[in-house]
Amino acid sequence: MERSTIVRVHEGLHARPATRFVKLAKGFESDVELIKDGKAVSAKSSVKLMLLAVKENQEVTVRANGADAIEAIEALIGYLENPKAGLEDEAEPQSPAKDAGQAAAPAAAPQSASSAPSQANGLRGVAASEGVAIGPAFAHFPPEIAGQGRMLQADEIAAEIDRFRAAVAAVQARMDRALAQDSLSAGDRGIVAALRDIAVDDSLTGEAEKAIKGGNDAISAIITAASTIAADFSAVDDHYLNARADDVHAVGRQICLVLLGQDDVSLENIPEGAILIADDIGAWDLARAPLKRIGGVVCGHGGATSHIAIIARSHGIPAVLGLGDQINALRTAHHVALDGNTGQVIIDPDAATRADFAGRVEAAAKERAGLTAFKTVTPKRADGRVIEVAANIGSLEEIEAAQEAGAMGVGLFRTELLFMRHMHLPSEDMQAETYAALAKAFAPYPVIVRTLDIGGDKPIAGIEFPDEENPFLGWRGIRMCLDRPDIFKRQLRALLRATVHGNVKVMLPMVADIDEVRRTRVLVDECAAELKAEDVPHATFDLGVMIETPAAVLIAPALAKEVAFFSIGTNDLTQYIMAADRLNPTVAKLNDVTNPAVLSAIELTARAGVAAGIMVGMCGEAAGRPDLIPAFIKMGLTELSMSPASIQRAKKAITAMVAGE
Numbered sequence: 212m213e214r215s216t217i218v219r220v221h222e223g224l225h226a227r228p229a230t231r232f233v234k235l236a237k238g239f240e241s242d243v244e245l246i247k248d249g250k251a252v253s254a255k256s257s258v259k260l261m262l263l264a265v266k267e268n269q270e271v272t273v274r275a276n277g278a279d280a281i282e283a284i285e286a287l288i289g290y291l292e293n294p295k296a297g298l299e300d301e302a303e304p305q306s307p308a309k310d311a312g313q314a315a316a317p318a319a320a321p322q323s324a325s326s327a328p329s330q331a332n333g334l335r336g337v338a339a340s341e342g343v344a345i346g347p348a349f350a351h352f353p354p355e356i357a358g359q360g361r362m363l364q365a366d367e368i369a370a371e372i373d374r375f376r377a378a379v380a381a382v383q384a385r386m387d388r389a390l391a392q393d394s395l396s397a398g399d400r401g402i403v404a405a406l407r408d409i410a411v412d413d414s415l416t417g418e419a420e421k422a423i424k425g426g427n428d429a430i431s432a433i434i435t436a437a438s439t440i441a442a443d444f445s446a447v448d449d450h451y452l453n454a455r456a457d458d459v460h461a462v463g464r465q466i467c468l469v470l471l472g473q474d475d476v477s478l479e480n481i482p483e484g485a486i487l488i489a490d491d492i493g494a495w496d497l498a499r500a501p502l503k504r505i506g507g508v509v510c511g512h513g514g515a516t517s518h519i520a521i522i523a524r525s526h527g528i529p530a531v532l533g534l535g536d537q538i539n540a541l542r543t544a545h546h547v548a549l550d551g552n553t554g555q556v557i558i559d560p561d562a563a564t565r566a567d568f569a570g571r572v573e574a575a576a577k578e579r580a581g582l583t584a585f586k587t588v589t590p591k592r593a594d595g596r597v598i599e600v601a602a603n604i605g606s607l608e609e610i611e612a613a614q615e616a617g618a619m620g621v622g623l624f625r626t627e628l629l630f631m632r633h634m635h636l637p638s639e640d641m642q643a644e645t646y647a648a649l650a651k652a653f654a655p656y657p658v659i660v661r662t663l664d665i666g667g668d669k670p671i672a673g674i675e676f677p678d679e680e681n682p683f684l685g686w687r688g689i690r691m692c693l694d695r696p697d698i699f700k701r702q703l704r705a706l707l708r709a710t711v712h713g714n715v716k717v718m719l720p721m722v723a724d725i726d727e728v729r730r731t732r733v734l735v736d737e738c739a740a741e742l743k744a745e746d747v748p749h750a751t752f753d754l755g756v757m758i759e760t761p762a763a764v765l766i767a768p769a770l771a772k773e774v775a776f777f778s779i780g781t782n783d784l785t786q787y788i789m790a791a792d793r794l795n796p797t798v799a800k801l802n803d804v805t806n807p808a809v810l811s812a813i814e815l816t817a818r819a820g821v822a823a824g825i826m827v828g829m830c831g832e833a834a835g836r837p838d839l840i841p842a843f844i845k846m847g848l849t850e851l852s853m854s855p856a857s858i859q860r861a862k863k864a865i866t867a868m869v870a871g872e
């Protein structure tokens with residue numbers, strides 16, 4: 212018997228909802244299938260079900276055959292018609308691959324290289340996180356795993372299958388043990404659960420067993436099976452499902468390691484002060500590593516705006532990335548010195564270089580110690596006007612570092628991470644809680660939340676982006692939000708609700724036309740009216756804009772009459788004024804905020820804002836540059852927002868400037 216329905220499960224049968232569906236289906240004796248577009252798969256395999264790529268609002272049929280077919284159909288149809296099915300009862304599912312593979316909102320590249328390596332064995336990469344470091348090398352190159360490359364004899368097959376099953380059971384048990392730990396954070400739990408779902412699914416293991424029966428050794432079999440299933444995931448037209456391909460490889464790798472009797476290379480044992488050397492590190496692996504012990508990071512992959520760079524910068528870890536194949540020269544290094552300001556990396560430095568770096572590390576530590584006195588300073592201009600030195604952050608986890616640094620509020624809360632971390636769009640309630648927590652943490656200081664600034668270069672699950680030739684000139688930021696009022700209004704409603712808890716201000720990214728502000732205001736008013744009618748507590752916020760397009764600079768006088776503040780986004784403003792891609796190292800020289808063209812755009816903006824009597828701030832990376840701060844203050848900027856690591860130095864620069872030093 213069978214019954215059809217329209218799927219209401221939010222975001223469709225993605226990972227968790229799919230495995231919960233499978234769990235439910237497995238509770239029935241009957242054979243159960245799910246059919247979409249004429250294709251039927253077993254409802255008892257989460258991998259097969261995910262590969263069916265069932266989305267919200269699509270029609271599907273549940274077919275069951277067996278003693279309890281009626282009950283099975285009842286229960287499974289009920290599940291499919293519940294928008295919250297599979298999403299409510301466990302930690303948020305996250306894709307390890309997604310976390311590892313997608314960059315957070317980019318920040319500007321530190322200045323490019325200047326000095327030449329002092330030693331012949333010096334290498335040059337992308338200067339991705341400032342500071343110098345020297346220490347023992349900790350090479351993190353997980354070994355390539357290969358099968359035995361010989362066919363099994365018929366009498367070896369049964370034992371090989373047993374060996375394989377034992378390895379799968381060991382991996383499952385390891386994952387179950389990890390999930391049982393109370394200390395596991397919600398994020399970790401979601402990641403492990405997603406992997407466990409694949410490990411326990413017989414699509415992968417069944418495929419591998421078939422290959423073993425055909426005479427392949429267990430390692431070759433699981434590698435091939437993982438590649439086949441991963442290729443299926445890669446071929447689906449869905450970003451979230453594409454990311455599952457890496458999950459399948461990750462599970463396959465774990466099974467191989469057990470078969471080989473090896474442990475995975477872990478960052479847990481990195482010695483104090485060591486320099487982490489890797490071809491690539493998943494941002495997730497790095498975020499979970501004992502960051503306090505890591506002295507520096509050197510990587511073959513990555514650039515100044517990659518996820519690894521952002522993590523390194525926010526934790527004050529010097530990093531040189533993007534070394535390419537040169538990284539192989541570091542595999543056997545004992546000691547490494549690196550300069551995150553210039554991109555210089557030196558393998559096994561000689562005595563003179565060691566002494567030089569040790570001196571620089573000490574000087575940097577002294578500078579840091581001297582700067583702590585500025586943590587509590589409230590910098591003021593000569594006329595007594597307070598200059599707010601605020602933090603740029605992208606998650607609640609960064610609040611502590613910002614407060615430790617002495618941030619006077621948040622000048623840029625990038626909401627992209629909130630959207631990128633999950634496999635479905637964050638709900639209004641979840642967003643309201645996040646923004647409220649932020650507001651409460653910094654009250655009475657203001658927090659400026661930037662509405663979603665995402666585009667085709669960083670797609671997120673739940674929003675379909677068109678393929679674009681030039682994503683940076685495409686459907687991103689406010690453009691996308693205004694076209695998707697369902698997403699935008701959810702965020703605006705959450706912001707209106709959070710504003711009752713503190714001084715929330717809201718700013719719009721990528722504004723190029725005054726109409727974008729006006730249309731946003733209409734939506735804000737609509738949201739406020741809805742909340743009022745629903746009796747939901749809310750309060751109005753100040754609405755400002757980022758000035759990061761040349762168009763916004765040129766219409767700044769008109770914009771200033773319509774908004775409460777400006778915040779200059781020098782990262783994008785520089786790339787758009789100079790027509791130099793901020794991610795392209797070959798035009799890094801042009802991507803220079805000190806170019807007179809960019810400084811003149813900043814000045815025009817400041818003049819327009821000051822004339823209209825609104826606050827003019829800056830949240831691009833240039834805001835934290837002590838060499839430029841005096842010029843910005845003279846132009847009339849009264850708020851500077853930057854990575855927490857730059858705050859004390861900026862406060863010092865303002866204090867020195869006012870004192871006439």
Ligand code: PEP
Pocket residue numbers: 316317318319623625664759779780781782783784830831832
């Ligand atoms: C900017 O463009 O300067 C900015 C702060 O935004 P983002 O780096 O997130 O694009």
Ligand code: MG
Pocket residue numbers: 720759780782783
């Ligand atoms: Mg920007």
